[in-house]
């Protein structure tokens with residue numbers, strides 16, 4: 001099959017409910033010493049409506065660059081990146097949450113939460129009510145007028161998550177959002193993201209170093225590796241949980257260990273093959 005035909009077949013397969021289509025993506029950087037590095041050479045990747053996909057891969061694999069390209073912070077050298085429309089035909093919207101919460105220190109919790117909306121339109125009374133509701137759901141009512149410096153790491157990250165979700169995104173990109181948090185807070189935030197998907201049908205792509213987190217939260221885990229980076233494994237996650245699927249019940253599912261072993265094995269051989277060391 002010619003590359004063009006392969007791409008057409010891929011696009012047809014991705015179907016009408018694709019929230020994100022990345023097709024034939026090429027991108028690279030020139031390093032400081034003038035060497036050209038090709039990070040992506042014909043990468044294809046898609047996300048369905050309401051799907052949670054995790055991306056794992058060693059440091060430097062290109063995960064954050066992929067997010068920068070998807071979100072439009074970087075323009076790809078070539079290839080297609082398309083965000084699917086909503087059911088009513090209006091444009092989809094990507095919300096991108098970085099590892100660092102990037103709260104504005106001079107703004108209160110409520111003002112920080114509303115910042116995402118402010119960037120593209122006037123804040124309405126309904127937005128403020130929605131922000132307060134969401135902050136309440138995350139246990140932040142008592143600190144609504146407080147400033148970020150007085151909050152714990154978990155609270156700050158929840159404010160950042162509120163800001164990300166208030167823009168009513170169709171696709172949320174989370175780049176190692178919970179890595180600096182303690183275990184309990186991390187489990188609670190994993191549940192928050194999963195219930196968001198249940199409630200709104202938002203698609204989520206999550207970059208994480210934590211294989212457990214990837215399995216617990218996702219419908220699919222993708223292993224990104226090599227240079228240029230390619231999808232080295234794609235693992236469908238189906239878990240038998242006691243009751244609803246949560247951060248905790250997922251980890252107790254009988255399939256969990258097998259999936260963990262497969263992804264861990266992939267990461268290890270990836271690190272040895274391509275980086276010469278396990279990181």
Ligand SMILES: Nc1ncnc2c1ncn2[C@@H]1O[C@H](COP(=O)(O)OP(=O)(O)O)[C@@H](O)[C@H]1O
Pocket residue numbers: 029030031039057058059060061062063064065066
């Ligand atoms: N602006 C840039 N200029 C040059 N090289 C870059 C730039 N951004 C990222 N890189 C390089 O691209 C590779 C992938 O980086 P990144 O996407 O941050 O990886 P990951 O998020 O998977 O750890 C790394 O080797 C990094 O040094």
Ligand SMILES: [Mg+2]
Pocket residue numbers: 063064065
């Ligand atoms: Mg990164």
